[in-house]
Amino acid sequence: MKQLRIALAQINSTVGDFKGNVRLITENILKARAAGADLVAFPELAIPGYPPEDLLLKSSFIDANLRALEEIVTASKGISVVIGFVDRKEELYNATAIIHEGKLASIYHKIYLPNYGVFDEKRYFHPGSSCPIYEISGVNVGISVCEDIWYDTGPATVQASGGAEVILNISASPYHHGKHHFRERMLGARATDNVAIVAFCNLVGGQDELVFDGGSVIFDEQGNLIARARQFEEELLIADLDVESVFHSRLQDPRWRKEGQQLECDCPTDRIMVSAPRQDSPRAMLPKQITPLLESDSEVYKALVLGTRDYILKNGFGGVIIGLSGGVDSSLVAAVAVDALGPKSVHGLIMPSRFSAPLSADYAAKLATNLGIKTFTVPIEKAYTAYLDSLSEVFRDTKPDVTEENIQARIRGTLLMALSNKFGWMVLNTGNKSEVATGYTTLYGDMAGGYAVIKDVPKTLVYRLCRYRNNQAGFDLIPDAVINRVPSAELRPGQKDTDTLPEYEVLDPILLAYVEEDKGVEQIIAQGYEPELVVKVARLVDVSEYKRRQAPPGIKITPKAFGRDRREPITSKFREGG
Incomplete structure (x- = not known):
């Protein structure tokens, strides 16, 4: 049976703590190897930490990141390692190193750079232009980074169409309330659309105002959840992937090839050999670990x-x-x-x-x-x-x-x-x-x-x-x-x-509509709220921006938080409702 034992190391990196991050990464490499894993994956930019923001403008920071990568390459014996770092060529790239037996086998550059909400990646990085397929322990693996997987005809589809049986996405996906449901639906759809196993390795931990919730998952080629790590905790999730079933599923469902479809990205899918198939006898499949989601x-x-x-x-x-x-x-x-x-x-x-x-x-x-x-x-x-x-x-x-x-x-x-x-x-x-x-x-x-x-x-x-x-x-x-x-x-x-504000049961839905959903005053009034109240609340929000700019940082738990998410000018004559 064609099989791949994969380890997803959802670790809590610290931005700029190269010594600590290398130690944490090395420990997980050793644990994965001891568990018999063929491949261990780490989150997006796990080496420098995410997001490094304007530290990326410092040459010394990039140099330290590259030296740390060299240490990890040296430590990667007897196993393949996929890990995020910052690559420097003629430009900077949000990159993934593919390592095997103490050697850097290849580098993947993130193609889609998010530039919305809390993300500013186009400020720093140049997009990649290639979607290689890596042969790891005899399995064809398509590797991508975070945003790349969110496009339904993006790199994952290109790689699957080129023969990838497993799609591995390393990510630093920031938390907000309920996001994991939407994220898992998307990942399950990528698996079924491409008749490929999808493995998603997410960062965990807090970084200034952002929290990363972990919850790394694996879906089989039919969109069934076969593994999930804990949320908000570090964990090494290990699972055996039945790659043989991908071949049989594709034989029975030729629609996955999608001949003639319009792809989001047009990039070459070179084949790169990383490691040969295992020569030992077949292993017993590990029991499935599916940690329940939190309420x-x-x-x-x-x-x-x-x-x-x-x-x-x-x-x-x-x-x-x-x-x-x-x-x-x-x-x-x-x-x-x-x-x-x-x-x-x-x-x-x-x-x-x-x-x-x-x-x-x-x-x-x-x-x-x-x-x-x-x-x-x-x-x-x-x-x-x-x-x-x-x-x-x-x-x-x-x-x-x-x-x-x-x-x-x-x-x-x-x-x-x-x-x-x-x-x-x-x-x-x-x-x-x-x-x-x-x-x-x-x-x-x-x-x-x-x-x-x-x-x-x-x-x-x-x-x-x-x-x-x-x-x-x-x-x-x-x-x-x-x-x-x-x-x-x-x-x-x-x-x-309530001398100053409406009852919170009334106020909070209005704020949700105005702040998080960007609805105008007229739209909110149409939902049945008193016009004068809506205008008052909108004005209070608008004129308080100067205060919020001087507030301390705080934890983001909604889809649109004040600060990194919502950026309104302090000086503005525009007022909703007149």
């Missing part, structure tokens, strides 16, 4: 945990500090931080004011006890009084307004940053997407922080995630009273969020 709220929560852990640890911070208000936002951020870093690395700061409800500090203290984190209490009354006294002459004959409210938020931001400076703890911002979108935040106040954990999480999802975490704990880890209390910034007597 909706679980996947978002794990993305937040992974993104937070990698941002803090990869940047060398010894711990974090969070302002605990007794509300759901800070409670969720604290729970995520503890799950990411452990309770000893998480600290809470409780900062009551004259407007804080007596129960707020109690709720914050109860949460801290449940999480096992240390807290400090620093009332802001003295500082607030001092500010008001200092400004009394200038503010004479004016009425208190949002200015006095924002002073309190800025005092709290200053106290958090003081503890950050003193103890080396990064401040975790606690603002959610609904607040960030509408500008319901204080610049240099509650917007202060080094990392915004729930920046891309709408308020209604915040509540769901709190309940999810409590269900996982088996008790009210986040006090039920916190989840059920009326949202308030507590910056003036009797204040509620």
